[in-house]
Amino acid sequence: MESKKCTSCGALMQKPEDFGKEKNGEASAEYCSRCWQDGTFTDWAVSANLEVSTE
Numbered sequence: 001m002e003s004k005k006c007t008s009c010g011a012l013m014q015k016p017e018d019f020g021k022e023k024n025g026e027a028s029a030e031y032c033s034r035c036w037q038d039g040t041f042t043d044w045a046v047s048a049n050l051e052v053s054t055e
C-alpha cells in the first residue's frame with residue numbers, strides 16, 4: 001500500500017490501520033484513522049481543524 005498524507009491533519013498514512021474507515025468499512029483514501037471513522041470526521045479532527053465544516 002502506498003503511503004499517503006491525511007488531507008485533514010497531514011499525518012502520513014502507511015499502514016492499513018493508519019487509514020480512516022468509511023461507513024462501509026473500506027479504508028478512506030483521504031483521511032487518517034484519527035480524523036475519520038465510520039464515514040465522518042471524529043471529534044478530534046473537528047477540534048483540531050476548525051476549517052472543517054460541521055454544519
Ligand SMILES: [Zn+2]
Nearest residue numbers: 006009032035
Ligand atoms: Zn488525519
